[in-house]
Amino acid sequence: MRKALSVLAKATVSGLLLYFALRSVDIGTIIGRLSRLEWSWISVGLGLLFIQVIVLALRWELLIQRCGFNLGVKHALRFTMIAGFFNQTLPSSVGGDAVRIWLVAKQSNWRAAAYSVLLDRVVGTVALAILVVVCLPWTLALVRNPVGRAALLMIGLGCIAAGVAFVSLGWERLLILQRWSLTRHLAAAATVALTILNSPRTLGAMFGLSVIVHLLTALIAWSAAQSINADLPLLYSVFLVLPVVLLTVIPISIAGWGLREGAMVAAFGYAGLPASDGLMVSLMFGASYLILGAAGGLVWVLTTARGDREVMSTAGIAD
Secondary structure, X not given: OHHHHHHHHHXXXXXXXXXXXXXXXXXXXXXHHHOOOOHHHHHHHHHHHHHHHHHHHHHHHHHHXXXXXXXXXXXXXXXHHHHHHHHHHOOOOHHHHHHHHHHHHHXXXXXXXXXXXXXXXXXXXXXXXXXHHHOHHHHHHHOOOHHHHHHHHHHHHHHXXXXXXXXXXXXXXXXXXXXXXXXXXXXXXXXXXXXXXOOHHHHHHHHHHHHHHHHHHHHHHHHHHHHOOOOOOXXXXXXXXXXXXXXXXXXXXXXXXXXXXXXXXXHHHHOOOOHHHHHXXXXXXXXXXXXXXXXXXXXXXXXXXXXXXXHHOOHHHHO
């Protein structure tokens, strides 16, 4: 019952945020522009999206190795694609993470699977936050609104602080964390994170792959803007879109829908760009991930045994 209420609450949030985002623009103008899409740019965006998935799989495979298991890039890519499907069809990205854990655990163990997925989330979010903070001098030059500036600072620095707090759980003197199962496993995962920080080669590879992932996100959004002939300079895509993506890490809506659109409209407005462009870029951006999710669903059907698909579709994964 509680899970159903959580889904309903997230659906309500997505619906309300989408309503307010749509209310702020001229729907007729949007429909007219969507009828004149540049399909070549849409193809470019989808191509960049699939490259991004490959890079994500490479990063995750490195993390799995640090957790004591060699999955292989081929399996990491397949599992990442399948997780993308569940990210789009379940109320939050946690569903896709649960699928990755289950698939890896079948070949390894639950500890390596869960630790690698948790660390993948932490590494990706913290790297994105670092990029957002590094870009703040240019972003703040675009965003003059004090509320927008405060939000950028809070989101960027807050995520970095959360990452530092997580890594600190690996401090061996925090013996109290060994008393409970959850904190014990969090501390163990944080210890793996500390080993990565102490390995310049691995740390460099992780951060480098993460930067590529996030820059590809900006390029995908820029391609979406080009497909509707929106006036969005490439650097603006980096300065405005990445903070919006970081905001959607907050799990209050379904797959970020509504939250992303409202934030994108606000970001474009703060930068003096048309709000309708922000909404359309966000919708096109989200649609590209829906297409990726559909491709992941096809991979799931074609490469996963029927019995396993039935298990993954039950409450153990879908919840």
